Amino acid sequence: MAAIHESLQRLQLDALREVANIASGHAATALGQLTDRRIMITVPEFEAVAIDEIPVVLGYTDEPVVVVAMHLLGDMTGSLVFLMPEVNARRLCTMLLGRTFGPGAKLDELAQSSVKETGNILAGAYASALSQILSGVVMLSVPTFGIEPPDQVLAKHRASGEADDIGLCIETRLTMDGEEATFGGHLVMLPNQGALRSLLDTLKV
Amino acid sequence: MSYSVLLCDDAMFTRVMITGIISDAGFIVVGQAENGQEAVEQYDRLRPDIVVLDIVMPDMSGLDAARAIRKLDPEACIVMCSAMGQEKLMEEALAAGARSFIVKPFTRSRVLEALSDAVS
Numbered sequence: 001m002a003a004i005h006e007s008l009q010r011l012q013l014d015a016l017r018e019v020a021n022i023a024s025g026h027a028a029t030a031l032g033q034l035t036d037r038r039i040m041i042t043v044p045e046f047e048a049v050a051i052d053e054i055p056v057v058l059g060y061t062d063e064p065v066v067v068v069a070m071h072l073l074g075d076m077t078g079s080l081v082f083l084m085p086e087v088n089a090r091r092l093c094t095m096l097l098g099r100t101f102g103p104g105a106k107l108d109e110l111a112q113s114s115v116k117e118t119g120n121i122l123a124g125a126y127a128s129a130l131s132q133i134l135s136g137v138v139m140l141s142v143p144t145f146g147i148e149p150p151d152q153v154l155a156k157h158r159a160s161g162e163a164d165d166i167g168l169c170i171e172t173r174l175t176m177d178g179e180e181a182t183f184g185g186h187l188v189m190l191p192n193q194g195a196l197r198s199l200l201d202t203l204k205v
Numbered sequence: 206m207s208y209s210v211l212l213c214d215d216a217m218f219t220r221v222m223i224t225g226i227i228s229d230a231g232f233i234v235v236g237q238a239e240n241g242q243e244a245v246e247q248y249d250r251l252r253p254d255i256v257v258l259d260i261v262m263p264d265m266s267g268l269d270a271a272r273a274i275r276k277l278d279p280e281a282c283i284v285m286c287s288a289m290g291q292e293k294l295m296e297e298a299l300a301a302g303a304r305s306f307i308v309k310p311f312t313r314s315r316v317l318e319a320l321s322d323a324v325s
Contacts, residue, residue: 031310034309096218109217113219114218117219120216120288123288124289127288127289127291131293137291140261140288
């Protein structure tokens with residue numbers, strides 16, 4: 001990852017990275033329980049990126065990816081978007097459902113539900129970390145599932161008119177049972193206008 | 206004794222997982238719902254021993270469904286289930302009438318413990 005949003009200072013980025021670290025710890029526990037495997041998450045890569053640059057910075061092309069999206073409600077408002085290459089989603093489904101989803105295999109209703117619930121649980125871990133930091137309540141909306149190009153997903157968010165122009169991107173590198181796992185993705189937090197400022201104020205940076 | 210259970214979660218995956226866990230332990234899943242409104246309607250019709258409610262569901266949330274179910278049946282045995290294990294949400298769930306709370310993702314033992322706690 002290269003681009004860093006210019007409006008944030010180094011101390012603020014460090015603070016936001018620490019939020020991501022805490023959230024990733026929650027997420028590792030959550031994913032380990034979901035998969036019944038020993039999941040470790042290395043220090044996550046974290047970047048604050050202008051929304052328009054997110055697909056390029058995260059290494060996505062125009063190819064559709066699996067998207068699970070939720071609104072953040074309560075003491076932190078915005079969206080949480082979980083992005084995962086389709087090939088990784090198939091591997092995740094294979095692990096969760098115990099049947100093989102090979103290249104080109106269509107994700108059926110149960111498979112889509114399992115990916116959606118994984119995104120929901122990871123986002124729930126992030127919401128819990130945010131609620132601890134804010135000493136408040138951070139809720140998630142009902143998740144939506146789609147397979148679409150990342151730039152279209154982000155464009156929809158921008159079109160809401162409430163979005164800030166920045167996204168906080170967390171890439172987690174997973175190791176499963178001591179080996180490099182291959183079902184990683186990106187959790188992108190897209191705060192509404194003013195929400196990021198409130199978070200930074202709470203962090204006193 | 207075999208307890209009857211109504212499962213309410215918009216995620217099919219979670220309903221399948223919980224069904225597998227509790228069926229193996231002798232509970233009987235008598236109905237499934239995908240949103241809060243369906244949950245209330247099915248509760249009224251089926252009157253199960255236990256109802257498991259996800260908090261975040263379309264149309265009507267699990268918390269609102271819990272309140273509606275408690276109006277129908279003040280003794281309803283409600284177990285809330287959510288990916289958001291925040292203390293204030295748990296307090297709200299208890300205030301809405303829940304007897305126990307399952308945080309997703311869950312282990313088999315935690316699900317069975319929560320259901321046993323709720324009926325005990």
